[in-house]
Amino acid sequence: MLKVERLTKTYRTAAGGELTVLREVSFDILAGASAAIVGPSGSGKTTLLGLCAGLDRPSGGTVGIAGESIGEMSEDARALVRNAHVGFVFQNFQLIPTLTALENVLVPVELAGDSTREPEARELLGRVGLGERYEHYPVQLSGGEQQRVALARAFMNRPKILFCDEPTGNLDGDTAAAMVELIFGLNWEKGTTLVLVTHDLELARKCQRIIRLKSGAVVSDEVS
């Protein structure tokens, strides 16, 4: 499902130099599998996630999602791939503050021109325990509730692969545990491939694979 080959990312610094944050990273993740990317701060985890999800272009190497090589695609073409195959859960939820919970969940399908799937969105919100909060705005929801809306949104376009960036990083212990349960439950139920970036080794161990990064390079890739 996700194929990463010799992926490199280099940034230009303000001083005119270059800063390589990822060096020749390669791995494959099969359809329906789950993988955690772990590593210390500054190891390149989020950069790797962004490249894998097609949010940025690599400086070298290739990324393939569902058989499509996205590295060379234009930003708009990658956007189409994201809309068709990818779901996201962010550490800071990233709900659109001006939309209600229901509207937030509907965005991916409405973007694709499908405005018939409100019942499904309601059902998903019901699945994450927000059946009574459809019309609430993000600001009216707690952190855990916002993250559950984000999860419902992530599954709305029936993604083939779900990327989670520190999905429990902003949540308390109990809420985080409930969230993890939901992520893995839905992932299993929908048959989605899961890639998550986390500091939390306990969470990482719930995945089938753990890819460890250090200074932009893969230092280990093990089955948990």
Added chain:
Amino acid sequence: MNFILKMAWRDSRASRRRLALFSLSIVLGIAALTGIGSLGENLRRTVELQTKSLLGSDLAVTARKAFDEEAMKYFRGVGGEVATEVAFPTQLNFTKGTGERKLVQLVAMAGGFPFYGDLVTTPAGALAQLADGKSALLEETLLVQFGVQVGDEVRLGAASFKVVGALKKIPGDAAVIALFSPRVFISPAGMEATGLLKKGGFTRHRVHFKLLPGVDGDALAKTMKETFRGSRFQFDTVEERKRQLGTTLKDIYSFLSLVGFVALFLGAVGVASAVHVYIKQKVATVAVLRCLGASGRTGFAIYLVQGIGLGVVGSVVGAALGVAVQFVLPMVMKGFLPFEVELFISWSSLAKGAAAGLVICVLFTLLPLLTVRRVSPLVALRSALGETARMDPLTPVVYVAITAAVLGFAVLQTGNWKTGLGFTGMMALGFGLLGGVAKLVSWAAKKFVPRKPLTYVVRQGLANLHRPNNRTVLLLLSLGLGTFLMINLVLVRATILEKIMGAGAGARPNLMFFDVQEDQFPKLEKILKDNGTPITVSAPIVTMKIESLKGRPVAELLKEETMVTNRGPDGGRDGSKAGKGGGFQMRFGAAAKSEPLVRDSGRIPAWTLTREYRSSYRAKIDESEKISSGAWIGRAKAGEPRVPVSVEEGLSKDLQLALGDEIVFDVQGVPMRTYVASFRTVEWQRMQPSFFVLFPEGVLEPAPKTYAAALRAATPADAARAQVAVARELPGISAIDLALILQTFDGIFTKVAFVITFMAGFTVVTGIVVLVGAILTGRFQRIRETVLLRTLGATRRQLTQIQWVEYTVLGVLATVTGGALAIMGNALLAKYVFKTDVVLPVPALLASMAAVVAVTVLTGLLANRGIADHPPLEVLRNET
């Protein structure tokens, strides 16, 4: 598309109050534009109507002999109303007292003249009494000068008439006044009874037209000229009168147009700065949308829809407000208005204002919106990535489109390519300069602000100028442009008013005496001085004719077939044919400055060769004159074979003169060889003794001459007293009281001055509101950091001081840069648009600049007031 509209609507929900605030600037800008457009149209019509009263009709056709049946049939077929007038000079005999006689202009009118303006008599309605054929209406000066009372009898030719009243004011004054004869009005039947008509060698026949709405007087006059070619008719139109008024009215229209433009531009700058701030806050939303699969175009389109919505709402509300303003303001200010305005809604101005407002608003919104296209989805992961530093390739395209729209609008508003181009150029220069200064300030604040000995609040205030997300460029641009435009208005207003007041008001003479013999002049001076109305301007007048031009005798020139022989029925331009000695040129008199019937290039109008010139001599040219080429020579050298003279430019064109050309004048039997040493432009508008040909001192002194003298009488009573005193001591001297005519002109100029003040004031207020808006939008950016500082222990006083430093620096810089631009702009406008000298009212300039700094600082502080009261938790949680 559906998603874009849906998303734009949904996304606006939480920001509608803020968007309303943004639209406030464009609402007010468009309100100003439509209000100015509509009110300007109203006022323009009022002034137009006032101008029409100068002629009293839309078109007047004058001839030396009675119009034949065919001509009258044609005139009646034009449509509208027609009035006729016959006038000729004759003797008025006063039967009372000494039985004095006076040369007057006898006028008989039939029809509804005047069609515009009022004919004022004392007692009111005296004109109607003329219908009996035995009554006469005398100009007020005659009654004053000869002590005639209403009810007295006067004699004209074979008939006697009862004086039924005094004529105080009549539209079309100028033409008659230029004949230098007081007027006596009787009915056509009364004129028949005098038996004088057939003897009237100088009879003037005139037909006045009140045209149907939509009929162009100028175009009709042109058609008539063709139809009656060779008939020696003279045509007078309102447009012609307006041209004679100089360029003053044109200046006013140009200025009003620019005022509207300024208002819109200010509004657009306000919207652009507000949208810039708004979009910055939408970056995260756009990034999320990009993550979820939205293309760059989709994100851009969502906010473009909001921008268009903003523009549409702003335009509609602005236009409605503009209408309300034009209706409400005159009502509120009724007591202050010097005249009544008949209000109507100018739909064209309204539509034009709203459409222009929408286009300019959307274009200005595009600039900050382009950022949306470049928002990376990565921002959802790392907000620090923010915007890309690279310029969007469409940015130059949008700048070009804005420039084209601004240029197009400026040209449309001013009706002049050069003015529009100049204005757009000035705007671009303003943008560039202010942007450059802002960058420089940011850079300098970062580079040169020392840690010591500055206090924390000063350092923090200065650091605000360069920190990430600083608003230095934005605020300096909006404040600076606002300042530039507002101060420019103040300066331009002063320049235009100075021009108008210089030409139309102040201490102009309003009482003239002419036919003053040389030996009478000292006595006249004394009488008037003793009366408390001393002479302010006087000039010697020597009559002469052209004997030969460029070596060719006039008789020979006149024989040439190419010569234009037809001459305006009122003769020359200075009224000399009436047999009076005045050399004054009056700007408002058609006859005083009437054009010959045909004045083609390549032909010398005959009248310019045959007329009697009333020339003067002086050491210096006066302030109403300017040497356009050659050199003024104020004193002739003794023994010089040829005398250097200065010729008025218009006449020089008629006579096809070049510098150095020789003119031999016949000065009352003595040939005098002269050469053209200079050409002069003469502001005929001024009530100054002005002449076609001016001689230097040292030549004409021995020639027989008369004098013309003028003075300013403070009140009509002073003027009357002066006339009575002069008539008693020097009965041969004629007087003309210009007070009535000046009243008309003062009326127009008062209105014009009011229009300028009102419009400029309205736009200045709009500008202040836009400035307030620009600062208020910054509030949303400031809340978070202020709350953080507050959380970390900053006192309210410290926060205020930080803002003081930042806003004072921005205010001073914006004012200095904007002020410099305004001075530059005013100089360019004065030179190229208004064609007048630059006026720099330093006190007004300094006051305006101080006001802008004060408004900036005050608004900054007021706008941020209450921020410190926000519960930090609420602010931090909402990430406002």
